[in-house]
Amino acid sequence: MRPRAFELLDGALRITWDDGVVCYPGTLLRAACRCATCQAAKRRDAPTFSAAGGLVAAEPVGEYALQLRFADGYDRSIFPFV
Numbered sequence: 001m002r003p004r005a006f007e008l009l010d011g012a013l014r015i016t017w018d019d020g021v022v023c024y025p026g027t028l029l030r031a032a033c034r035c036a037t038c039q040a041a042k043r044r045d046a047p048t049f050s051a052a053g054g055l056v057a058a059e060p061v062g063e064y065a066l067q068l069r070f071a072d073g074y075d076r077s078i079f080p081f082v
């Protein structure tokens, strides 16, 4: 499902879906990154981020995802719409 709209709000991502609005905290999104680097770090129980990694930017990737950038400079998080 693609969002109707999205915006950044105080370090969080606010998405308007067809069935409602959800606000995703930046720290939760940062911890949920599924890229190979973050997944490998999680397997080693060595997270690559600090709790201060709020969200600072979100850009569409084609029609299928958002690429997120966090306060700690990390910008490799791509979250597909499912």
Ligand SMILES: [Zn+2]
Pocket: 033, 034, 035, 036, 037, 038, 039, 076, 077
């Ligand atoms: Zn990652």
